[in-house]
Amino acid sequence: MGTNRILSPEKFHFRMPFFSKITVPNPVLLDQGFDTETTGAAPSGWTVSEGTGTSVAVVQGPDREGKSVYLRDTSATGMATMSRAFAAQSRAITLRWDWKEKAAGGWSRALVTGGSTTVVDIATQRDATGKHLAYRTPSGTWQVLQAIADDTWYSIKVTVDPTPPQGAAPWVDIFVGGVRKAHHVPLLSSPASFGKLHFQTNPNRTSDLYVDNVNVVVTESVNCEGTSQEVMDQEIRYAVAAGIDYWAFDYYPQQPLARARELYLSSDLNNQVNWCAILDGNFMAQYDANLTELVARFGESNYQKVLDGRPLVYILNNATAEKVAKMRSKATSAGLPDPYIVVMGWTAQGVADVKATVGADAVSRYATGQADGASYSSLTSLEASLWSDYAGAAGQVIPTVSTGWDPRPMYEYPVPWGVQPSDDYLGLEDQWTQQATPTDIAHHLGEAISWTNSHSANVPANAVLIYAWNEHLEGGWICPTMHEMQNSGRPLRLDAIAGVPRTA
Known part of the structure; x- marks a missing residue:
């Protein structure tokens, strides 16, 4: 009945009733693993910014087969960034990536934006209680998702729905390692559309960040109209x-x-x-x-x-x-x-x-x-x-x-x-x-x-x-x-x- 987001992940399409229609011919907006790219070069398709004492380049490994992108930051006054635009969406999307820091909790960030407006902000953090993965709330506070360890890869999945069914408030869900850590938390803002994924190191301390297997897909990909x-x-x-x-x-x-x-x-x-x-x-x-x-x-x-x-x-x-x-x-x-x-x-x-x-x-x-x-x-x-x-x-x-x-x-x-x-x-x-x-x-x-x-x-x-x-x-x-x-x-x-x- 109406737009169906529930069964829209591709692995469940086989269940859709006979009257369903796929309304997004190609729901994949970005799928990049970096394995075929040139070692030492900037990642293709990404806008890279390298401040003093920083670099962004494709590297081998370091502890997995294939390649990843290494954001290296030896400066306490600059930061390394990589941003990738995708077709702007006003519908639900799911973003995935793997990342790690050699020294966890360096305040590396991942942001989903619409124009200059941030929709989702996820960061690594370090304080007296330990090292954590956290997300920023609309009030500006940080909510801890889970503890993290040095030199350890984490798989992140973020589903953002700016226009949920039945007039519900826009929300984001955050998964770590396939486990949901945040459910229907509010977006930082609600722009008309959003279309960029952004990674960065911290501008106020030395840090590093590895990024791999970046994927963005349209979640709302099935239109299920059975009410006739x-x-x-x-x-x-x-x-x-x-x-x-x-x-x-x-x-x-x-x-x-x-x-x-x-x-x-x-x-x-x-x-x-x-x-x-x-x-x-x-x-x-x-x-x-x-x-x-x-x-x-x-x-x-x-x-x-x-x-x-x-x-x-x-x-x-x-x-x-x-x-x-x-x-x-x-x-x-x-x-x-x-x-x-x-x-x-x-x-x-x-x-x-x-x-x-x-x-x-x-x-x-x-x-x-x-x-x-x-x-x-x-x-x-x-x-x-x-x-x-x-x-x-x-x-x-x-x-x-x-x-x-x-x-x-x-x-x-x-x-x-x-x-x-x-x-x-x-x-x-x-x-x-x-x-x-x-x-x-x-x-x-x-x-x-x-x-x-x-x-x-x-x-x-x-x-x-x-x-x-x-x-x-x-x-x-x-x-x-x-x-x-x-x-x-x-x-x-x-x-x-x-x-x-x-x-x-």
């Missing part, structure tokens, strides 16, 4: 062709997240794929008003029914006995069958306890993932065991079939609704499972259907729930992707699902 009736209608056609019976919408009452459900309901094709609701805190926050709208949908022909006409409802969180009873009462008052209410939880006994407490009919699980790049087969093995665990604890269950788990894009570019620096957002870097093949997903779905058929007493609803149609950000999807359609011309995951028998 045309796109929704095509998604319905894809689902029908794969033999999908229903979509379980995360029921967002608010805009713009309600738009997907609205486009489905307004489609001329909406009777070809049924739908039901997954209720979370967004729905529960104004339960009575939202429940009236939902119960009115229960009687419509395309709302998913189970067990001879009972409307299917999943509750992800905030279920209470009062709310479950109110849903049943409203349905009865409307002359509708009793809804089949399924509560979701992350442990078998935990969700079984919720089921008993609130008076639900069955239990399920939203998704299953593994960490540290575990194999997809380890995910499916775990999930298959959970079907029996949940059934053993709660009786009735709807098995979940997870197609993957990899929320690392939210580590690369944290989302406003996700975990934030005050929470365990750094853990997202390791919370991922290796990507499944279409065959892997089909096999896992087949296992779930076979298990369902052999445990009919535990699955009277005769249903499974696939995670997910379009959780591209979290790594679980079956919706066709741009990668599939451009490279193969077919929705490969859906093709595989279409071939899975629906009977024992």
Whole structure:
């Protein structure tokens, strides 16, 4: 919906849905490693300034293969600088470089500027507490990022967003060695555009600085416009062709997240794929008003029914006995069958306890993932065991079939609704499972259907729930992707699902 920065790093492009378009043909603005340049010469393309007792030149090493740029400063009154302009941007960009000082904390600086205005200022510093890497705040104070050591290379990544979505304030994120050290800190200023990277030694002391592997890319490189009736209608056609019976919408009452459900309901094709609701805190926050709208949908022909006409409802969180009873009462008052209410939880006994407490009919699980790049087969093995665990604890269950788990894009570019620096957002870097093949997903779905058929007493609803149609950000999807359609011309995951028998 709108501009998508979340999945725009190149390594995640393969996940983008089929309707996405790359809007920046060449997002690389600068990529320079200096290895092919002439030793002893100034770095090509950079504007160099050498004060008295200083020099800027390409050198071999010193402690790595290839070459780097050495800013040498033997003067306490001058400084060595190197600046490189790139195409001025008013969009989000990511800058990377490696640097080191022989004697750390020499107040070397890296600056991102727009014209003569500094946007980001990062420096090495030395004081009574030690040697540190720090950034300058708008008030002029320095905020420490981490300690640094002599003669040690550090990889720096800086993401600058001057125009964040939904009117958020401009910000910068700073990574050191792949670990986020500063999250959404304010820019020093907000020029109309910025287009220069600048390195310098300190003008008031002797120091040195090595710089290597400088890279600048446009972060905002994907335009993801899925909010049209045309796109929704095509998604319905894809689902029908794969033999999908229903979509379980995360029921967002608010805009713009309600738009997907609205486009489905307004489609001329909406009777070809049924739908039901997954209720979370967004729905529960104004339960009575939202429940009236939902119960009115229960009687419509395309709302998913189970067990001879009972409307299917999943509750992800905030279920209470009062709310479950109110849903049943409203349905009865409307002359509708009793809804089949399924509560979701992350442990078998935990969700079984919720089921008993609130008076639900069955239990399920939203998704299953593994960490540290575990194999997809380890995910499916775990999930298959959970079907029996949940059934053993709660009786009735709807098995979940997870197609993957990899929320690392939210580590690369944290989302406003996700975990934030005050929470365990750094853990997202390791919370991922290796990507499944279409065959892997089909096999896992087949296992779930076979298990369902052999445990009919535990699955009277005769249903499974696939995670997910379009959780591209979290790594679980079956919706066709741009990668599939451009490279193969077919929705490969859906093709595989279409071939899975629906009977024992």
